[in-house]
Amino acid sequence: MSTISSDEVARVAALARIALTDEEIDRLAGELDVIAGAVARVNEVATPDVPATSHPIPLTNVWREDEVVETLDVDAVMAAAPEASDGMFAVPQILGEDA
Numbered sequence: 463m464s465t466i467s468s469d470e471v472a473r474v475a476a477l478a479r480i481a482l483t484d485e486e487i488d489r490l491a492g493e494l495d496v497i498a499g500a501v502a503r504v505n506e507v508a509t510p511d512v513p514a515t516s517h518p519i520p521l522t523n524v525w526r527e528d529e530v531v532e533t534l535d536v537d538a539v540m541a542a543a544p545e546a547s548d549g550m551f552a553v554p555q556i557l558g559e560d561a
Contacts (some may be wrong), residue, residue, distance in 0.1 A: 466494045 468491045482490070508514075534558045536549060545552040 466491050466498060 468487050469544065471487045471491045472482070475487065540546040540551075542548060543551050
């Protein structure tokens with residue numbers, strides 16, 4: 463198994479334009495090496511006869527069934543809004559303010 467060197471971490475950090483100190487580079491090299499080792503161990507047991515799983519316990523959907531219900535009255539909702547215009551909520555403009 464190859465190890466992840468500090469030089470590799472520094473090169474990738476430079477490509478990503480992430481400023482790291484020498485201590486951070488050394489720490490990340492060690493941490494990434496541990497992660498790579500863990501992935502290698504998983505790959506050892508991931509054989510064709512072992513099914514891929516996303517969760518160790520089977521899960522079922524716990525959401526309720528969709529039901530058609532009566533919607534809110536538009537006039538009542540607009541009456542409760544701080545400001546409305548043409549049947550829609552009026553909000554402050556945030557796009558194009560710099561133009």
